[in-house]
Amino acid sequence: MNLFADPNPESTASPICSAKGCRAAAEWVLAWNNPKLHTPERRKTWLACEEHREHLSQFLGVRGFLKDVVPLAQWEEPQP
Template sequence: MSEETPICSAKGCRVDAVWVLAWNNPKIHTPERRKTWLACEEHREHLSQFLGMRGFLKDVVLLKDWDELGG
């Protein structure tokens, strides 16, 4: 892992990120706004559930695909 490699957003995790979780809090963000969390394989489901339970999760995309989409 280099300093340039994105790491997982889970608390205390230092593993390379594989996924992008795009989310939006409708109480404070416009509908088109997308904030992002990064996730490793191990934490993707947990972070997705956390955002999903709040109605914030909009999309889960592989990091390599997100980069290609210009995310």
């Protein structure tokens, strides 16, 4: 899934935070996987604003899912 692909190319919308109810601009990418469901190299992503980065990281971390936290501007999507 391309986080930056815009289904409406005329739109100027920025990626938004994945936290429930949050509409703030995303600043962070939280890369994760569920080892019971995904191969070790697979990465799913959540986006986070500065306010929700720690909360979402802790949510994934206590479950053993969190693999990496990267600033959105530096995120490079893994190649299949």
